[in-house]
Amino acid sequence: MTSREEAFETLFKNEYARVAGIANRVLADPHEAEDVAQEVFINFHRLHSASAQFAPAWLHRAAAHTALNRLRGRRRREKRELAQAPEEAARTVDPQRMLEVNEDRRLVRAALARMAPKPASVLVLRASGLSYAEVAQALGVGTGQIGTLLRRAEAALRKEVTRGTSI
Amino acid sequence: MAHLSDGTLRRMIDDPDAISGSDRQHYVDCKDCQARHSGMADDARAVATLLAAPELKVDVASAFKQVQLAPAAKPRFGFSLPILRPASRTMLAGLGAAAVMIALVVTAFANILPLFQPKTVAPVAITVADVQSLQALGDYGTLTWSVNPNPQIVLTADEAKQISGLNVPKVAKLPTGVSNNITYAAMPKAVAVFTFDAKKAEAAAAKTGKALPKLPAGVDGAKLTVTVGPAVIEVFGNLNTKNPSGQDTSGSNSSSGSNNGPSDINLPQLVVAESAAPLVTSTQVTAKQLENYILSMPGISPQLAASLRAIGDPSTTLLIPVPIQYATSSKVTVQGVQGVALGDNTGAGAGVIWIKNGKVFAVAGFLKQSEVLTIANGLK
Numbered sequence: 432m433t434s435r436e437e438a439f440e441t442l443f444k445n446e447y448a449r450v451a452g453i454a455n456r457v458l459a460d461p462h463e464a465e466d467v468a469q470e471v472f473i474n475f476h477r478l479h480s481a482s483a484q485f486a487p488a489w490l491h492r493a494a495a496h497t498a499l500n501r502l503r504g505r506r507r508r509e510k511r512e513l514a515q516a517p518e519e520a521a522r523t524v525d526p527q528r529m530l531e532v533n534e535d536r537r538l539v540r541a542a543l544a545r546m547a548p549k550p551a552s553v554l555v556l557r558a559s560g561l562s563y564a565e566v567a568q569a570l571g572v573g574t575g576q577i578g579t580l581l582r583r584a585e586a587a588l589r590k591e592v593t594r595g596t597s598i
Numbered sequence: 599m600a601h602l603s604d605g606t607l608r609r610m611i612d613d614p615d616a617i618s619g620s621d622r623q624h625y626v627d628c629k630d631c632q633a634r635h636s637g638m639a640d641d642a643r644a645v646a647t648l649l650a651a652p653e654l655k656v657d658v659a660s661a662f663k664q665v666q667l668a669p670a671a672k673p674r675f676g677f678s679l680p681i682l683r684p685a686s687r688t689m690l691a692g693l694g695a696a697a698v699m700i701a702l703v704v705t706a707f708a709n710i711l712p713l714f715q716p717k718t719v720a721p722v723a724i725t726v727a728d729v730q731s732l733q734a735l736g737d738y739g740t741l742t743w744s745v746n747p748n749p750q751i752v753l754t755a756d757e758a759k760q761i762s763g764l765n766v767p768k769v770a771k772l773p774t775g776v777s778n779n780i781t782y783a784a785m786p787k788a789v790a791v792f793t794f795d796a797k798k799a800e801a802a803a804a805k806t807g808k809a810l811p812k813l814p815a816g817v818d819g820a821k822l823t824v825t826v827g828p829a830v831i832e833v834f835g836n837l838n839t840k841n842p843s844g845q846d847t848s849g850s851n852s853s854s855g856s857n858n859g860p861s862d863i864n865l866p867q868l869v870v871a872e873s874a875a876p877l878v879t880s881t882q883v884t885a886k887q888l889e890n891y892i893l894s895m896p897g898i899s900p901q902l903a904a905s906l907r908a909i910g911d912p913s914t915t916l917l918i919p920v921p922i923q924y925a926t927s928s929k930v931t932v933q934g935v936q937g938v939a940l941g942d943n944t945g946a947g948a949g950v951i952w953i954k955n956g957k958v959f960a961v962a963g964f965l966k967q968s969e970v971l972t973i974a975n976g977l978k
Contacts, residue, residue: 440662443661447656448656448658451654451661455654456649459652460652461652461655465654465656468661469661469665473665479751484757485753485757488753539649555649558646563609563616568753571753575605576605577605578604578606578607579603579604582604582605582641585638585641589645589648592648
């Protein structure tokens, strides 16, 4: 194995769970999140050296953007969710509660998809456990800006969710 | 004392210690800030609940195997071509052709000038036939890189600066509708050596069946050392949705751009580039020898020859070839120096190129000429 391949494997092992976690936070779908994470790593490997200093930040940002872009293919996703919801509900102790959870998730993800990429990314990266410094690196902004971006993004998401439920 | 900023209050929720002593004292004394903090904490809790996701269990080893099965293509320069709307294709073809021609001809002419360090720019109208003729120059010797070009796509202006050593130009104000999402490309200095080879030239001429003029005496074995870069490029806009280093168009600073689907995502809206002016040195060939030689090549139009002869000092002028089928050009003043403004024939795109303090700058985009000039003049 070449050193390039070794570096990539190390990066993959260190970051895969986190990258998939970011995608899952956006998509609320573990299966699709892993699909996104793998796509992100493949693209990274094609473009960059795994030993690049910016590798983790690139992966985090790419995970958020790729997942958000997928989320915007709303029609396809909603169709699948509608088909999926009764199945999931049937597997739970409380089918009614499961249906409600699915509906909540759908509304939140639709609201996230309506937001601009930067605030949406700030939210999902932070909610995925990245530190302020890591979120700043991923988005290419100063750490001091994250508090403000996060605050605005949270207000925007609540507004969007409210808008979605009132339609 | 002024109230605490939203950013400071929000960060206090996640990290109560990340606050200065004076800010903390203000917070303790200020009912307004406490109320704002409380409202923000409510929002933060609500959003954390909203963004709850189903549990994710990953199998890293099996995921790695999956990724290894993917085809291992490795384009060196990180942009994948955006998906094009049919209406964009004609214009992109024009711009693409123009870009290729510019690269070819600038390189060709840079190569022939023994001490070439441009200080100004000048437009030269060229045709496809001119370019085809000039391309033949590449067969007259061997090109090797003593320092390979190593362009990289990076996330931030700081990283671009680290790679190139150049301060990334800042656009003072983006026109309405241009995305504020930026992708950076940066390249350190690269050095190419072109060695003229009489035998290769003869073979190339024989292959084409054309009677190409022989190299001037003494040119065989002459080496031209061409230094290009370092350079940085800022791409404003959103690249292919499949390219994660790009973003969706909803980052646009237009008031309406918050809900565009993937089908709306394609071409960069604005490109700003800065590069050290190319430098060419030569061991034994003179500019005049090679200029005469180039102008004697079959296929070079009399118009191009006349334009080239009209250039006052070719060793200090960067020629901006303007493909007359696709683009128009005019001389403009940018940042107090002479520049060349370019426009595509459809009127949808515009660009401007100038040289200042030893650096070549270019601004281009799907904008009006006046908008491009305003951006260029406001560049810092």
